[in-house]
Amino acid sequence: MTATQIDHTDYRILQLLIEDSTLSHKDIGALVHLTGQAVGARIRRMRELEIIEGYTIHWNPLRIGQNIHAFITVFLSTKSDHLPFQEFAKAHDNVAEVHRISGEGCYWMRVRTVNQEALNALLDELLVYGNYRVNLDMGQIK
Amino acid sequence: MTATQIDHTDYRILQLLIEDSTLSHKDIGALVHLTGQAVGARIRRMRELEIIEGYTIHWNPLRIGQNIHAFITVFLSTKSDHLPFQEFAKAHDNVAEVHRISGEGCYWMRVRTVNQEALNALLDELLVYGNYRVNLDMGQIK
DNA sequence: CGGTTCTACTTTCAGCCGGAAAGGAAATGA
DNA sequence: TCATTTCCTTTCCGGCTGAAAGTAGAACCG
Numbered sequence: 001m002t003a004t005q006i007d008h009t010d011y012r013i014l015q016l017l018i019e020d021s022t023l024s025h026k027d028i029g030a031l032v033h034l035t036g037q038a039v040g041a042r043i044r045r046m047r048e049l050e051i052i053e054g055y056t057i058h059w060n061p062l063r064i065g066q067n068i069h070a071f072i073t074v075f076l077s078t079k080s081d082h083l084p085f086q087e088f089a090k091a092h093d094n095v096a097e098v099h100r101i102s103g104e105g106c107y108w109m110r111v112r113t114v115n116q117e118a119l120n121a122l123l124d125e126l127l128v129y130g131n132y133r134v135n136l137d138m139g140q141i142k
Numbered sequence: 143m144t145a146t147q148i149d150h151t152d153y154r155i156l157q158l159l160i161e162d163s164t165l166s167h168k169d170i171g172a173l174v175h176l177t178g179q180a181v182g183a184r185i186r187r188m189r190e191l192e193i194i195e196g197y198t199i200h201w202n203p204l205r206i207g208q209n210i211h212a213f214i215t216v217f218l219s220t221k222s223d224h225l226p227f228q229e230f231a232k233a234h235d236n237v238a239e240v241h242r243i244s245g246e247g248c249y250w251m252r253v254r255t256v257n258q259e260a261l262n263a264l265l266d267e268l269l270v271y272g273n274y275r276v277n278l279d280m281g282q283i284k
Numbered sequence: 285c286g287g288t289t290c291t292a293c294t295t296t297c298a299g300c301c302g303g304a305a306a307g308g309a310a311a312t313g314a
Numbered sequence: 315t316c317a318t319t320t321c322c323t324t325t326c327c328g329g330c331t332g333a334a335a336g337t338a339g340a341a342c343c344g
Contacts, residue, residue: 099279133245135246288343293339
C-alpha cells in the first residue's frame, strides 16, 4: 500500500477546502464535476485516511489584542526536562504551536501574547526548563 | 478582554470554532447558554470585524507525500537582497509561510517538500540571496 | 416619572444541506 | 461469462442556517 491514495480530484477538493471549508459539497461538485454526495464520500474518505484532520477557522490575533507574535527556539540541557517542558507547553494558552526540531535547539514554538510583559512572564517560566532564543514577528510576508 | 469589541462569550465561541468549526451554532449555543441564532449573529459580527477571516481545514502534509517540514531562518547581508528574496519566497510553492523577524536573522519561513532533495534544491536557490539556518521538524507536540 | 431608543436575545419559519440507502455503470479477475 | 469491487447518481428525510418579527432590559433625557 502506498503512502497516499489520493487522485487529482481529491487534491482539487482538498485545495478548495483549504481555501474555504464552508463551500457546500454541491458547489464543490459543480467545480470538479461530481454530485455533492460523491464529494461528500471523497471528503469522508480523506478524513478516514487522516489527510483531513479537522475543520477550523482562520482568525486574526491582532484583532483581539494578541499583539505579540514570537518564534522561540528552546534549548534543554538535561533529558529529564523534556517531559515537563512538553506538559508546560501543552498547557500554556499562549503557546500556539510546538515542534521537536533537529539542528540548533530542541524545540521550536510559536507564541502569542497581548503584550511584551506577558511574553516576558512566559519566558521567565521557560527558564525553569532551559534556555531559549526569541525572534519577534515583525510582519508576515506570506 | 482587550481594547477590541469582543466579550468573553465571543472569545469562548472563537475558541470552540478554532477547535472544530463544524460545530453547529446550536451545539455551541448549548455550551455558552445561547440559542443557535444568537451564536450565529455573534459569529457574523466577528466576521465583519475580521476577527474571523475564514473557514479552513486542518490537514496532514505527510499523508500526501510532503515528508519534509523545515523551519528556515534567512540571513540577508545587503539591503538590495530583500525585495528579490520576498518575491522568490512568495512565488515558491514549497514556502508555506514567511515572516520578517527581529533578533537573529532577517526572515523566518516554513517550508514543506516531498523529500530531502527538493529541500536541498530550495536551499541552493536561497544561497543567491543570503545565508540560512535550517531546523527540521521532527514531530509536532502541539 | 414616562417615553424613546438601542442592543441583544428568543421564537418562528422556509429553504437548503448532508448523510443514508438503493441502484447503475465500468473495470477487474477467475 | 459471471461475480465482485469501486465509484458514482438518484432519492429521501432529519436537522441546520439565516431572515424576520417580536420581546426584555438598559441608558438616556425632557
